[in-house]
Amino acid sequence: MYKMLTAAALSIMLNRSLIIGQTRGKYPFGDYISYSNLTFTLKEIKHLWRKNNCVKKYKRQLVMRIDDFEKPAKTNxxxxxxxxxxxPIIWFQGTTDAIGAQFFLKNVHSEMRSAAYELFGKPESLRSRPNIFGELMRVLISPSKDVEEAVNWVPDGVGEPDITLHMRMLMNRSVRVVQAALNCIRKAMHNLQLRSKPRVVVASDTQLKIFMPITHQFKTD
Structure with missing residues (x-):
């Protein structure tokens, strides 16, 4: 998912269309989320390239340029x-996290930095950092009916949560992760001036048993 969001961010910066996968209907996590029709597949691009005779009209072959983010010596x-x-096609390969496109904030070319600033805001200014990946996710995907019902079931009958924390932990089981989550919640409580025991919803790709030692401090789900 983060690869697609990175590609979407890059497509905005470069004013290009977003291509996801080879064939529509075979996107990842298709059982859980639905994708918008704002993107193209590689199969659709090939069809449009032939249909509009782009090779003859623009003298451009449909070729792909690959940049490998995982290999510093081979990334631009x-x-x-x-x-x-x-x-015509750029594949920004190896961006396994949401930080991939943000590296363009450090690009030596002012034009690329400006494009990144317009999207991500200036790193030194906390107030200028928009929720880019959240907004991209909102536009590109939507939850399936079953997932939406499951999410709505959590606060059902008890009102909206005060704080929602998303922890993407992968295989991390460190105690420091739990402490970081606790610090994040406390900072949110302070900024929002919440009561002593706010209602907290924690969403994670890891079993939530790791969070049990801190749940007594909050009303958690």
Whole structure:
């Protein structure tokens, strides 16, 4: 999912269309989420390229340029102006987390930095950091009916939660993770001036038993 969000962010920065996968209907997590029709598949791009005779009209072959983010010596995220690239398709490979596109904030080319600033805000200014990936997720995907019903079931009858915390932990089981979650909740309580025991919903890709030692401090779900 973060790979798609990174690609979506990059498509906005470069003013290009977003391509997801080879064939529509075979997207990842298809049993749990639905995808918007704002994107293209590679199969659709090939069809449109032939239909509009782009090779003859624009003298451009449908080729792909790959940038490998996992190999620092082979990535141009920091030192190339991607807006000057002629290749119709760019594959930003190896971005396994949401930080991939944010590296363009450090690009040596002012044009790329400006495009990244417009999207992500300036890193040194906390007030200028918009919820980019949250908004991209809202536009690109929506939960399936079963998932939506499950999410709505949590606060059913007891009102909306005061704080919702999403922990993407993968295989991390460190005690420091729990402490970081606790600090995050406390900071939110302070900023929002909440009562001593706010209602907290924790969503995680890890079994929530790891959070049990801190649940007595909050009303948790």
């Amino acid at each position: 995220a920091l030192c190339s102006n991607w807006r000057d690239w002629d290749q």
